[in-house]
Amino acid sequence: MTEPMLSTDVQRPETTVPPVTSQADARIRVNGLVKRYGTLEVFRGIDFEVGAREIVTIVGPSGCGKTTLLRCLNGLIAADEGEIWSNGTRVTEPIAGMAMVFQHFGLFPWKTVYDNVSYGLRMAGVPAAEIARRVPHFVNLVGLKGFEQAYPYQMSGGMQQRCGLARALAVEPNVLLMDEPFAAVDAQTREILQFELMRIWEERPTAMVFVTHSIEEAVLMGDRVFVLKGRPSSIKETITIDLPHPRTRETLREARFAELREQVWSTLMSEAREAEFKLET
Numbered sequence: 001m002t003e004p005m006l007s008t009d010v011q012r013p014e015t016t017v018p019p020v021t022s023q024a025d026a027r028i029r030v031n032g033l034v035k036r037y038g039t040l041e042v043f044r045g046i047d048f049e050v051g052a053r054e055i056v057t058i059v060g061p062s063g064c065g066k067t068t069l070l071r072c073l074n075g076l077i078a079a080d081e082g083e084i085w086s087n088g089t090r091v092t093e094p095i096a097g098m099a100m101v102f103q104h105f106g107l108f109p110w111k112t113v114y115d116n117v118s119y120g121l122r123m124a125g126v127p128a129a130e131i132a133r134r135v136p137h138f139v140n141l142v143g144l145k146g147f148e149q150a151y152p153y154q155m156s157g158g159m160q161q162r163c164g165l166a167r168a169l170a171v172e173p174n175v176l177l178m179d180e181p182f183a184a185v186d187a188q189t190r191e192i193l194q195f196e197l198m199r200i201w202e203e204r205p206t207a208m209v210f211v212t213h214s215i216e217e218a219v220l221m222g223d224r225v226f227v228l229k230g231r232p233s234s235i236k237e238t239i240t241i242d243l244p245h246p247r248t249r250e251t252l253r254e255a256r257f258a259e260l261r262e263q264v265w266s267t268l269m270s271e272a273r274e275a276e277f278k279l280e281t
Helices: 066-073 113-123 128-141 157-171 187-203 214-222 249-253 254-274
Strands: 026-037 040-051 055-059 081-086 099-100 173-179 205-210 222-231 234-240
Touching: 026 066, 026 205, 040 066, 040 173, 040 205, 040 234, 055 214, 066 081, 066 113, 066 173, 066 205, 113 128, 113 157, 113 254, 128 157, 157 187, 187 214, 205 254, 214 249, 222 254, 249 254
Parallel strands: 055 205, 055 222, 099 173, 173 205
Antiparallel strands: 026 040, 026 081, 222 234
Protein backbone atom coordinates (compact mmCIF):
# COMPACT_ATOMS: atom_id res chain seq x y z
CA MET A 1 0.00 0.00 0.00
CA THR A 2 1.28 3.45 -0.86
CA GLU A 3 2.80 5.45 1.97
CA PRO A 4 0.86 8.69 2.65
CA MET A 5 2.94 11.68 1.59
CA LEU A 6 2.55 14.91 3.53
CA SER A 7 4.41 18.17 3.23
CA THR A 8 7.36 18.60 5.58
CA ASP A 9 8.54 22.08 4.62
CA VAL A 10 5.60 24.18 5.76
CA GLN A 11 6.88 27.57 6.85
CA ARG A 12 6.07 28.44 10.46
CA PRO A 13 7.41 31.10 12.82
CA GLU A 14 10.61 30.09 14.55
CA THR A 15 10.26 29.14 18.18
CA THR A 16 12.60 27.94 20.88
CA VAL A 17 12.06 25.47 23.69
CA PRO A 18 12.47 26.95 27.18
CA PRO A 19 15.09 25.16 29.26
CA VAL A 20 14.29 23.31 32.45
CA THR A 21 14.86 25.94 35.13
CA SER A 22 13.67 24.15 38.24
CA GLN A 23 12.32 20.85 39.44
CA ALA A 24 8.83 22.32 39.09
CA ASP A 25 9.41 22.71 35.34
CA ALA A 26 10.53 19.11 34.87
CA ARG A 27 8.11 16.58 33.42
CA ILE A 28 10.60 13.76 34.17
CA ARG A 29 13.23 13.63 36.91
CA VAL A 30 15.74 10.79 37.15
CA ASN A 31 18.07 10.55 40.14
CA GLY A 32 20.93 8.09 40.58
CA LEU A 33 19.47 5.37 38.38
CA VAL A 34 21.24 1.98 38.32
CA LYS A 35 20.21 -1.15 36.45
CA ARG A 36 21.77 -4.62 36.74
CA TYR A 37 21.10 -7.98 35.17
CA GLY A 38 22.70 -10.41 37.60
CA THR A 39 26.37 -9.43 37.85
CA LEU A 40 26.18 -7.24 34.72
CA GLU A 41 25.70 -3.60 35.57
CA VAL A 42 24.13 -1.97 32.52
CA PHE A 43 24.22 1.67 33.62
CA ARG A 44 24.82 3.64 36.80
CA GLY A 45 24.54 7.18 38.07
CA ILE A 46 21.95 8.30 35.52
CA ASP A 47 20.67 11.78 36.43
CA PHE A 48 18.62 14.10 34.22
CA GLU A 49 15.46 16.13 33.86
CA VAL A 50 13.20 16.68 30.87
CA GLY A 51 11.10 19.81 30.54
CA ALA A 52 7.41 19.90 29.68
CA ARG A 53 8.08 21.10 26.11
CA GLU A 54 11.45 19.46 25.52
CA ILE A 55 12.71 16.64 23.32
CA VAL A 56 15.72 14.77 24.66
CA THR A 57 17.43 12.29 22.35
CA ILE A 58 19.69 9.49 23.59
CA VAL A 59 22.52 7.94 21.59
CA GLY A 60 25.17 5.42 22.54
CA PRO A 61 26.94 2.26 21.41
CA SER A 62 24.93 -0.93 20.98
CA GLY A 63 24.43 -2.64 24.32
CA CYS A 64 24.89 0.48 26.44
CA GLY A 65 21.35 0.28 27.84
CA LYS A 66 19.40 2.86 25.84
CA THR A 67 16.27 0.73 25.49
CA THR A 68 16.63 -0.58 29.04
CA LEU A 69 16.70 3.02 30.31
CA LEU A 70 13.57 3.84 28.35
CA ARG A 71 11.76 0.79 29.76
CA CYS A 72 12.76 1.86 33.26
CA LEU A 73 11.32 5.33 32.58
CA ASN A 74 8.05 3.72 31.51
CA GLY A 75 7.90 1.45 34.55
CA LEU A 76 8.03 -1.71 32.42
CA ILE A 77 11.13 -2.90 34.28
CA ALA A 78 12.38 -1.86 37.69
CA ALA A 79 15.63 -0.04 38.31
CA ASP A 80 17.89 -1.47 41.02
CA GLU A 81 18.80 1.87 42.52
CA GLY A 82 17.66 5.45 42.12
CA GLU A 83 14.32 7.11 41.46
CA ILE A 84 12.20 8.17 38.50
CA TRP A 85 9.55 10.83 38.95
CA SER A 86 6.95 11.97 36.43
CA ASN A 87 4.57 14.82 37.23
CA GLY A 88 5.02 14.31 40.95
CA THR A 89 4.48 10.54 40.82
CA ARG A 90 7.28 8.10 41.49
CA VAL A 91 7.43 5.61 38.61
CA THR A 92 7.54 1.99 39.76
CA GLU A 93 5.09 0.65 37.18
CA PRO A 94 3.41 2.00 34.02
CA ILE A 95 1.46 5.14 34.89
CA ALA A 96 -1.19 7.28 33.24
CA GLY A 97 0.12 10.18 31.23
CA MET A 98 3.08 8.30 29.76
CA ALA A 99 3.06 6.50 26.41
CA MET A 100 5.68 4.54 24.48
CA VAL A 101 6.21 3.92 20.77
CA PHE A 102 8.22 0.80 19.98
CA GLN A 103 10.64 0.04 17.16
CA HIS A 104 8.64 -2.85 15.73
CA PHE A 105 5.22 -1.17 15.67
CA GLY A 106 3.62 -3.37 18.36
CA LEU A 107 0.23 -3.45 16.61
CA PHE A 108 -2.35 -6.18 17.10
CA PRO A 109 -2.49 -7.92 13.70
CA TRP A 110 -6.14 -8.91 14.14
CA LYS A 111 -7.26 -5.34 14.85
CA THR A 112 -7.96 -2.56 12.37
CA VAL A 113 -6.26 0.84 12.50
CA TYR A 114 -9.28 2.21 14.37
CA ASP A 115 -9.24 -0.60 16.93
CA ASN A 116 -5.46 -0.44 17.41
CA VAL A 117 -5.60 3.31 18.00
CA SER A 118 -8.51 2.99 20.42
CA TYR A 119 -6.95 0.12 22.41
CA GLY A 120 -5.19 2.22 25.06
CA LEU A 121 -8.29 4.33 25.56
CA ARG A 122 -10.45 1.27 26.09
CA MET A 123 -7.97 -0.16 28.58
CA ALA A 124 -8.07 3.14 30.47
CA GLY A 125 -11.87 3.00 30.66
CA VAL A 126 -12.45 6.08 28.51
CA PRO A 127 -16.16 6.45 27.65
CA ALA A 128 -17.21 5.31 24.19
CA ALA A 129 -18.29 8.80 23.13
CA GLU A 130 -14.87 10.20 23.97
CA ILE A 131 -13.15 7.35 22.11
CA ALA A 132 -15.28 8.10 19.08
CA ARG A 133 -14.15 11.74 19.27
CA ARG A 134 -10.46 11.15 19.85
CA VAL A 135 -9.65 8.27 17.50
CA PRO A 136 -10.59 9.98 14.20
CA HIS A 137 -8.70 13.09 15.28
CA PHE A 138 -5.45 11.26 15.93
CA VAL A 139 -5.82 8.98 12.90
CA ASN A 140 -6.11 12.12 10.80
CA LEU A 141 -3.22 13.79 12.66
CA VAL A 142 -0.78 11.05 11.62
CA GLY A 143 -2.03 11.02 8.02
CA LEU A 144 -4.07 7.80 8.06
CA LYS A 145 -7.51 9.22 7.38
CA GLY A 146 -9.31 6.82 5.08
CA PHE A 147 -7.41 3.78 6.38
CA GLU A 148 -9.38 3.30 9.60
CA GLN A 149 -10.58 -0.19 8.62
CA ALA A 150 -7.24 -1.41 7.25
CA TYR A 151 -5.34 -4.21 9.00
CA PRO A 152 -1.58 -4.08 9.70
CA TYR A 153 -0.76 -6.69 7.04
CA GLN A 154 -2.33 -4.42 4.42
CA MET A 155 -0.15 -1.45 5.30
CA SER A 156 3.46 -0.45 4.66
CA GLY A 157 5.91 -0.26 7.55
CA GLY A 158 5.63 3.51 7.62
CA MET A 159 1.84 3.36 7.84
CA GLN A 160 2.07 0.81 10.65
CA GLN A 161 4.37 3.10 12.58
CA ARG A 162 1.98 6.01 12.03
CA CYS A 163 -0.71 3.81 13.55
CA GLY A 164 1.50 3.06 16.55
CA LEU A 165 2.15 6.77 16.98
CA ALA A 166 -1.57 7.56 16.79
CA ARG A 167 -2.26 4.95 19.47
CA ALA A 168 0.29 6.58 21.78
CA LEU A 169 -0.98 10.10 21.09
CA ALA A 170 -4.64 9.15 21.54
CA VAL A 171 -4.19 8.75 25.30
CA GLU A 172 -2.95 12.37 25.27
CA PRO A 173 0.26 11.68 27.19
CA ASN A 174 2.34 14.39 28.78
CA VAL A 175 5.43 12.17 28.37
CA LEU A 176 6.16 10.37 25.09
CA LEU A 177 8.88 7.71 25.00
CA MET A 178 10.23 6.70 21.58
CA ASP A 179 12.32 3.53 21.25
CA GLU A 180 14.06 3.82 17.85
CA PRO A 181 10.62 4.26 16.28
CA PHE A 182 11.84 4.65 12.69
CA ALA A 183 14.61 2.05 12.64
CA ALA A 184 12.48 -0.62 10.96
CA VAL A 185 11.49 1.45 7.91
CA ASP A 186 13.42 2.42 4.79
CA ALA A 187 15.47 5.63 4.60
CA GLN A 188 12.92 7.62 2.61
CA THR A 189 10.04 6.68 4.91
CA ARG A 190 12.21 7.39 7.93
CA GLU A 191 12.81 10.96 6.80
CA ILE A 192 9.12 11.48 6.10
CA LEU A 193 8.20 10.20 9.57
CA GLN A 194 10.85 12.33 11.29
CA PHE A 195 9.33 15.51 9.93
CA GLU A 196 5.81 14.25 10.52
CA LEU A 197 6.65 13.71 14.18
CA MET A 198 8.15 17.18 14.42
CA ARG A 199 4.99 18.65 12.85
CA ILE A 200 2.81 16.78 15.34
CA TRP A 201 5.03 17.85 18.25
CA GLU A 202 4.73 21.50 17.18
CA GLU A 203 0.94 21.17 17.22
CA ARG A 204 0.95 19.40 20.57
CA PRO A 205 4.30 19.89 22.32
CA THR A 206 5.06 17.52 25.15
CA ALA A 207 8.06 16.02 26.93
CA MET A 208 9.69 13.42 24.71
CA VAL A 209 12.60 11.02 25.24
CA PHE A 210 13.77 9.63 21.91
CA VAL A 211 16.26 6.75 21.67
CA THR A 212 18.08 6.37 18.35
CA HIS A 213 21.20 4.91 16.77
CA SER A 214 21.24 7.71 14.19
CA ILE A 215 23.38 10.72 15.08
CA GLU A 216 21.69 12.82 12.40
CA GLU A 217 18.26 11.92 13.77
CA ALA A 218 19.37 12.72 17.32
CA VAL A 219 20.49 16.21 16.30
CA LEU A 220 17.46 16.87 14.11
CA MET A 221 14.90 15.79 16.72
CA GLY A 222 16.49 16.80 19.99
CA ASP A 223 16.73 19.96 22.07
CA ARG A 224 19.45 18.14 23.98
CA VAL A 225 21.38 14.99 23.12
CA PHE A 226 22.52 12.64 25.89
CA VAL A 227 25.53 10.54 24.93
CA LEU A 228 25.73 7.25 26.85
CA LYS A 229 29.20 5.73 27.13
CA GLY A 230 31.20 3.36 29.29
CA ARG A 231 30.71 -0.03 30.95
CA PRO A 232 28.53 0.37 32.92
CA SER A 233 27.29 3.30 30.87
CA SER A 234 26.43 6.76 32.10
CA ILE A 235 25.65 10.11 30.50
CA LYS A 236 29.14 11.20 29.49
CA GLU A 237 28.07 14.35 27.69
CA THR A 238 24.98 16.46 27.23
CA ILE A 239 24.98 18.48 24.01
CA THR A 240 22.52 21.37 23.66
CA ILE A 241 21.04 21.59 20.17
CA ASP A 242 20.58 25.30 19.58
CA LEU A 243 18.70 24.95 16.30
CA PRO A 244 15.41 26.87 16.08
CA HIS A 245 11.99 25.30 15.70
CA PRO A 246 10.28 24.38 13.47
CA ARG A 247 12.88 22.09 11.94
CA THR A 248 12.48 21.25 8.27
CA ARG A 249 14.61 19.73 5.53
CA GLU A 250 16.35 23.12 5.33
CA THR A 251 17.66 22.44 8.84
CA LEU A 252 19.70 19.54 7.48
CA ARG A 253 21.58 21.94 5.20
CA GLU A 254 22.51 24.47 7.88
CA ALA A 255 26.17 24.82 8.85
CA ARG A 256 25.24 24.71 12.53
CA PHE A 257 23.50 21.35 12.02
CA ALA A 258 26.70 19.93 10.53
CA GLU A 259 28.76 21.29 13.44
CA LEU A 260 26.47 19.73 16.04
CA ARG A 261 26.35 16.42 14.19
CA GLU A 262 30.15 16.35 14.15
CA GLN A 263 30.27 17.14 17.89
CA VAL A 264 27.96 14.23 18.72
CA TRP A 265 29.78 11.94 16.28
CA SER A 266 33.20 12.73 17.77
CA THR A 267 31.96 12.19 21.31
CA LEU A 268 30.29 8.89 20.50
CA MET A 269 32.69 7.39 18.00
CA SER A 270 35.82 7.79 20.10
CA GLU A 271 34.53 4.96 22.30
CA ALA A 272 32.83 3.03 19.50
CA ARG A 273 36.16 2.61 17.69
CA GLU A 274 37.79 1.29 20.86
CA ALA A 275 34.91 -1.14 21.47
CA GLU A 276 35.17 -2.45 17.91
CA PHE A 277 38.57 -4.00 18.63
CA LYS A 278 38.12 -4.98 22.27
CA LEU A 279 38.08 -8.66 23.21
CA GLU A 280 35.53 -9.87 25.74
CA THR A 281 36.98 -11.37 28.94
